[in-house]
Amino acid sequence: IGGYAIVIDHLIRSIVTDLAPKTGLFAKKATVSTEEMGEAIASLCTAVMLEMDLTISVYLEEAEKARQKSRDEVIHKEQTFVADSFGVILSEVAERNLSQKMDKDLPSAYIPLRDNLNGAIESLRETLSIVNDTTDTIDITAGEINTAAQDLAHRTEQQAVSVEKTAAAVEQITATVTSTAARVSEANTFVFNCQNITEQFGVMINRATAAMSEIERSSEAISKITNVMSNIAIQTNLLALNTGVEAARAGEAGSGFRVLAQEIRDLANRAGNASKEVKELVETSRGQVLSGVSIMEEAGHAITTIISSVADIGDHLKAIAEAASEQATALQEVNNAVSTIDQGTRQNASMVEETSAASSGMVQQARQLKGLLNEFTLV
Known part of the structure; x- marks a missing residue:
């Protein structure tokens, strides 16, 4: 925009110098009127502004394409890194291994997801541990219930007589x-x-x-x-x-x-x-x-x-x-x-x-x- 300003300055000065009437004894009579000179300057400004608009539009479009391409590459690399990092843990979970934990450094946007995944694995591990202990208790209790049920049947017969x-x-x-x-x-x-x-x-x-x-x-x-x-x-x-x-x-x-x-x-x-x-x-x-x-x-x-x-x-x-x-x-x-x-x-x-x-x-x-x-x- 500064360059176009310099060009317009020189062009306007040249037009005014060439077309403005001369003063002095031997000056020639002006060949163009003041209105024509104004129209010439206006046409010049319009042409320069349109050129400026076209140039800046093309520049901005190309710059946006370059930034989008760079951003896509960064996002792809980031997604690949995050997917690989989470994929290892998820594959271990798919193999029923809950002893692993994600401790890699991730972008700040993925830190809550990493913490939530670790919390979910920890919660699932604790739940399955409780279920495992409960299953042992159920196994023992079921055996005791079976024995108690047999004793209860015998006592029930005696109670019927009583x-x-x-x-x-x-x-x-x-x-x-x-x-x-x-x-x-x-x-x-x-x-x-x-x-x-x-x-x-x-x-x-x-x-x-x-x-x-x-x-x-x-x-x-x-x-x-x-x-x-x-x-x-x-x-x-x-x-x-x-x-x-x-x-x-x-x-x-x-x-x-x-x-x-x-x-x-x-x-x-x-x-x-x-x-x-x-x-x-x-x-x-x-x-x-x-x-x-x-x-x-x-x-x-x-x-x-x-x-x-x-x-x-x-x-x-x-x-x-x-x-x-x-x-x-x-x-x-x-x-x-x-x-x-x-x-x-x-x-x-x-x-x-x-x-x-x-x-x-x-x-x-x-x-x-x-x-x-x-x-x-x-x-």
Whole structure:
């Protein structure tokens, strides 16, 4: 581009020198106009630019071809080197040799691929090592399973006999529990009747207690009446005394009043004595009534406790009856389950024989797998 600039500079200078009008006395008249000179310069620039474009285009195309060829050669060499490097390892893997590892220096773009390949080989080697160890374990375990299956078959036959005996025992227990449930139900009915009778007796005790209370109130009323009678006797004595005094004042005329006063005094004394005796009897009766009331109250509390206890006993017997019934049902279910277990145990015996045969086949397959794994070189 710099060279073309120099050429254009010289050409434009030459055109301007040749075609520009001359100055001076003896200068000739210009043969071309300014417009024609401009067109000539423009045509010159256009031609030079087209030449420049063509030259640069050809140069760039050839340069790109050269670079592409060089790049292809480098890529081919790089691919050949990488393919040879990976091919050795992959061929070893194809030959079931996992002990090799790629440690060559590769271009930076292939380093992750090399690391991934080494990681994959290492992971496969570890996996196959684990599989190899697991195969040994499976071989040993399969043999143990075979032996255990044979022992299990023998024990299963013995268990079948034991299950039959258990079923008979459970059936007998079921009958016993059913009978117990019926007896508990009868006892519950008896307790219910006792509870009703006890409640009736409690009602009677309450009535007797109420009657005793009424008697106590009557005794208190009688006591009040005796007090009134005592007061009347006292007032009568006073009246007799006053009558005697008035009779003494009257002299002979009052002799009849003296006799009457004496009779009134005797009557008042007898009424007072009778009132005292009635009062003593009422006090005695009241004390006995209070004692009876206390006893009836204690009896009422005792009856209440007995009623509550009988009710509790009834609840317990009801719960026991329900539990016995549930146990009978549960034992019946257990009996059915034992029968099912008996049948299942017999089926298990045949399945154990099949398992023994299958475990023998598994031993053979484990040994075949062991043989295939031994073809791999892990170390």
